[in-house]
Amino acid sequence: MPLFDRVLVANRGEIAVRVMRTLRDLGISPVAIYSEPDRHALHVRSADLAVCVGPEASRESYLKMDAVIAAARQTGATAIHPGYGFLSENAVFARKVREAGLVWIGPPPEAITTMGDKLLARRTVLAAGVPVVPGTVDPVRDPEEAVRIAREIGFPVMIKASAGGGGKGMRRVEDESGVRAAVETARREAAGAFGDDAVYLEKYVQGPHHVEIQVFADAHGHCVFIGERECSVQRRHQKVLEESPSPFVDPEMRRRMGEVAVAAARACGYVGAGTCEFLVGANREFYFLEMNTRLQVEHPVTELVYGLDLVEVQIRVAAGEPLPFTQAELVPRGHALECRLYAEDPETFLPSPGTLSQVSWPSGPGVRVDAGVDGASVVPVAYDPLVAKLCTWGSDRAQAIRRMRRALAETVVLGITTNTALHDRVLRHPDFVAGNYDTGLLSTPLPPVEAPRSGATDAALMAVAIERLVADEARAQLAATGQIGAGGGAGAGATLWRTHGRARVLRGG
Numbered sequence: 084m085p086l087f088d089r090v091l092v093a094n095r096g097e098i099a100v101r102v103m104r105t106l107r108d109l110g111i112s113p114v115a116i117y118s119e120p121d122r123h124a125l126h127v128r129s130a131d132l133a134v135c136v137g138p139e140a141s142r143e144s145y146l147k148m149d150a151v152i153a154a155a156r157q158t159g160a161t162a163i164h165p166g167y168g169f170l171s172e173n174a175v176f177a178r179k180v181r182e183a184g185l186v187w188i189g190p191p192p193e194a195i196t197t198m199g200d201k202l203l204a205r206r207t208v209l210a211a212g213v214p215v216v217p218g219t220v221d222p223v224r225d226p227e228e229a230v231r232i233a234r235e236i237g238f239p240v241m242i243k244a245s246a247g248g249g250g251k252g253m254r255r256v257e258d259e260s261g262v263r264a265a266v267e268t269a270r271r272e273a274a275g276a277f278g279d280d281a282v283y284l285e286k287y288v289q290g291p292h293h294v295e296i297q298v299f300a301d302a303h304g305h306c307v308f309i310g311e312r313e314c315s316v317q318r319r320h321q322k323v324l325e326e327s328p329s330p331f332v333d334p335e336m337r338r339r340m341g342e343v344a345v346a347a348a349r350a351c352g353y354v355g356a357g358t359c360e361f362l363v364g365a366n367r368e369f370y371f372l373e374m375n376t377r378l379q380v381e382h383p384v385t386e387l388v389y390g391l392d393l394v395e396v397q398i399r400v401a402a403g404e405p406l407p408f409t410q411a412e413l414v415p416r417g418h419a420l421e422c423r424l425y426a427e428d429p430e431t432f433l434p435s436p437g438t439l440s441q442v443s444w445p446s447g448p449g450v451r452v453d454a455g456v457d458g459a460s461v462v463p464v465a466y467d468p469l470v471a472k473l474c475t476w477g478s479d480r481a482q483a484i485r486r487m488r489r490a491l492a493e494t495v496v497l498g499i500t501t502n503t504a505l506h507d508r509v510l511r512h513p514d515f516v517a518g519n520y521d522t523g524l525l526s527t528p529l530p531p532v533e534a535p536r537s538g539a540t541d542a543a544l545m546a547v548a549i550e551r552l553v554a555d556e557a558r559a560q561l562a563a564t565g566q567i568g569a570g571g572g573a574g575a576g577a578t579l580w581r582t583h584g585r586a587r588v589l590r591g592g
């Protein structure tokens with residue numbers, strides 16, 4: 084008996100495709116939702132049923148709670164997986180899903196609310212003995228109070244919005260003269276961005292690492308940690324590359340951080356997959372920053388090192404099953420990397436939306452690709468520019484890095500610009516290769532790398548061209564027998580779609 088017959092995936096892009104893969108593995112029929120420009124998107128073609136929920140703008144489609152719940156009702160889905168982003172950390176939506184008699188494949192709404200308010204989160208975990216960055220646990224009342232507290236904790240300090248997170252509404256202040264203005268600006272920005280002007284103070288942690296711990300809890304009182312991910316390769320609070328284990332964390336530190344993360348999860352009554360973010364100072368002292376109450380983009384590196392399918396565990400836990408492993412059974416093996424492929428220019432970092440003409444993903448030993456696009460895809464401007472995640476596993480870090488360099492050389496994405504050149508440079512950066520880096524790695528210009536176009540890339544391009552010729556020949560026959568869909572119009576230039584043979588549109592957009 085399958086856990087559920089049908090599950091609706093309330094998302095798009097690579098995460099929707101990735102969740103649907105696990106649904107199929109479990110014998111569950113995946114249902115997609117889509118916005119009008121996404122009608123032919125890969126996640127729609129990966130589903131058995133698909134429902135249009137509105138036009139391009141997210142707040143009129145993927146964020147329309149009632150439309151998403153109606154789509155589940157209409158298709159007979161009995162559970163909703165939210166992916167990440169969109170409605171995944173929306174407690175109101177989680178409650179509505181449950182009130183509609185559907186299973187919410189995510190944490191309890193109360194846990195989302197507690198952790199979504201960064202001040203409430205600080206108070207909650209502090210009461211459970213979790214180390215937080217020294218600072219306030221109440222909103223600062225006025226700039227005078229902020230100056231007094233900043234003097235007490237010592238400069239530099241960070242001013243953060245309680246409703247913020249992930250770097251939004253954050254300000255570093257060097258000395259007393261800057262406090263007043265920073266508090267006022269942070270307040271105004273927070274009120275505008277989040278409708279909540281509460282701000283608080285933290286001591287500035289020098290040379291920080293961003294290390295996060297994967298946790299998992301079931302509804303039977305079990306809670307475990309599943310190692311860490313090093314996420315310090317970031318640019319303007321956008322993660323670029325992640326790895327597990329962290330080259331900076333030893334087994335003793337892993338255990339201590341893990342136990343703290345489990346205490347934080349228990350303190351808010353957590354159930355499901357969650358992530359505790361820590362700041363780790365150059366002196367290796369670690370502090371709880373915030374808890375993300377969703378499956379994260381970078382979860383595959385944890386899956387590769389621990390040999391797990393975290394989406395499968397999410398679904399089992401949501402169905403009421405106990406965790407399928409104990410803490411003692413969770414033993415890391417080898418090393419994994421994830422490179423985020425964004426549709427952006429690697430020099431200017433400007434978005435590069437557009438229409439893909441050719442895509443060829445790497446494969447072979449130790450390579451996993453979670454892609455949200457194929458050669459028949461459009462990358463709209465309206466959504467997250469993440470098009471794919473290239474992941475590699477190796478028996479050690481050096482092998483994982485070599486495999487990633489190969490994977491990047493095998494990757495062909497034509498029609499849009501992606502940031503593969505940035506990854507190439509990070510992977511050859513001496514500090515990265517040595518595993519000796521913190522969040523400052525990308526704040527200084529990367530050393531230029533002599534990167535002659537590799538033979539592998541040219542070979543891959545030629546292979547794609549030949550594949551395309553063969554595919555075009557085969558298209559007419561296959562389309563006639565209904566085994567594939569033909570997109571992009573009839574005749575030359577038509578595109579092959581993988582359809583699972585049964586994608587249907589219920590309500591056209």
Ligand code: MV4
Nearest residue numbers: 216241248249250285286287288291293317522
């Ligand atoms: C900090 C910090 C130093 N001290 N808080 C940025 C993202 C958000 N989650 C928290 N962030 C930071 N908070 C204190 N008290 C430095 C950062 C920070 C950072 C953190 C993780 C990864 C990259 C970063 C880049 C700049 C600043």
